[in-house]
Amino acid sequence: DAGVIQSPRHEVTEMGQEVTLRCKPISGHDYLFWYRQTMMRGLELLIYFNNNVPIDDSGMPEDRFSAKMPNASFSTLKIQPSEPRDSAVYFCASSLPAGDTQYFGPGTRLTVL
Amino acid sequence: KQEVTQIPAALSVPEGENLVLNCSFTDSAIYNLQWFRQDPGKGLTSLLLIQSSQREQTSGRLNASLDKSSGRSTLYIAASQPGDSATYLCAVGAGTALIFGKGTTLSVSS
Numbered sequence: 001d002a003g004v005i006q007s008p009r010h011e012v013t014e015m016g017q018e019v020t021l022r023c024k025p026i027s028g029h030d031y032l033f034w035y036r037q038t039m040m041r042g043l044e045l046l047i048y049f050n051n052n053v054p055i056d057d058s059g060m061p062e063d064r065f066s067a068k069m070p071n072a073s074f075s076t077l078k079i080q081p082s083e084p085r086d087s088a089v090y091f092c093a094s095s096l097p098a099g100d101t102q103y104f105g106p107g108t109r110l111t112v113l
Numbered sequence: 114k115q116e117v118t119q120i121p122a123a124l125s126v127p128e129g130e131n132l133v134l135n136c137s138f139t140d141s142a143i144y145n146l147q148w149f150r151q152d153p154g155k156g157l158t159s160l161l162l163i164q165s166s167q168r169e170q171t172s173g174r175l176n177a178s179l180d181k182s183s184g185r186s187t188l189y190i191a192a193s194q195p196g197d198s199a200t201y202l203c204a205v206g207a208g209t210a211l212i213f214g215k216g217t218t219l220s221v222s223s
Contacts, residue, residue: 004156031209043202043213056210091156101147102211104157 004105006092012111018080021108024073025094033093033102034067034077043091049075082112115140115207119214126193127222134188134217136203141181145206148177148188150199151216157202161188193221 005024013019025032033048047057052069060067064083069075079086089109093102116139126132136146145164149157161170161177163186169178176189190197200218204211 033210042215043204045210045212048209050209093157101159101162103159104149106156109154 004092004094004103006090006105006108008108009106010109010111012113013082014113015083016081017112018078019082019086019110019112021077021090021092021110023075023077023092023105025075025092026103027073029094029096029103031095031097031102032069032075033095034075035091035093035104037089037091037107038087046077046090079110082110084112086110087112115143115205115212117203117205117212117214119201119203119217121217122215123218123220125220125222128193128195130193130221131189131191132193132219134190134201134203134219136186136188136214138184138186138205138212140207141184143181143205143207146177146179146186147204147206147211148175148186149202149204151202152199160201190219193219195221195223197221 007022031050034046035043037043046059047067049069067077089107091104091107093104095102118137120135143165147162148160150160151157163170163179174191179186198221200216202216203214
């Protein structure tokens with residue numbers, strides 16, 4: 001398997017623009033997670049899905065953030081409108097049943113000017 | 114609220130040295146604990162997963178221990194090599210979510 005795939009790898013945008021990050025989990029994994037990593041706060045869970053259904057979105061910072069998983073092989077994280085403080089590395093991860101190893105994608109480095 | 118702390122934040126050692134990285138957590142009601150490695154500009158690679166019923170796990174030169182009652186885990190790296198240079202992250206499984214420490218950045222000099 002190719003592992004968790006994320007696109008784009010780098011995104012530079014201007015404040016106020018819409019940003020969409022994409023993730024393809026490992027085939028057969030039931031759980032998908034979105035994390036954000038910053039120097040100040042480290043790695044934080046934003047939201048996770050089980051069988052395409054959002055289970056816990058308490059980590060989503062604001063209504064500007066939304067995530068979807070229309071099918072088992074694709075998820076998006078959208079920020080609209082983006083702000084400079086959203087600049088971070090966003091990781092997607094997937095796993096088999098809860099409690100199993102999580103496999104991370106390479107991340108998307110987002111810069112909002 | 115679960116908090117995960119890793120000490121030290123950075124560590125420099127000469128090649129060949131055995132070393133220990135520390136992780137502490139505030140709530141002992143955990144499902145598991147994972148150690149990850151992160152190389153600069155890259156994603157996370159899982160190194161070891163310890164279930165809450167286990168005391169330790171070993172993989173090659175790596176050994177991770179878990180003491181739930183004291184809220185501690187250690188990652189032991191034997192005979193360190195320059196290729197071990199990376200940031201090591203500890204993550205506590207609280208239900209399905211992982212709560213991460215901020216990591217220890219290890220530098221092994223040749």
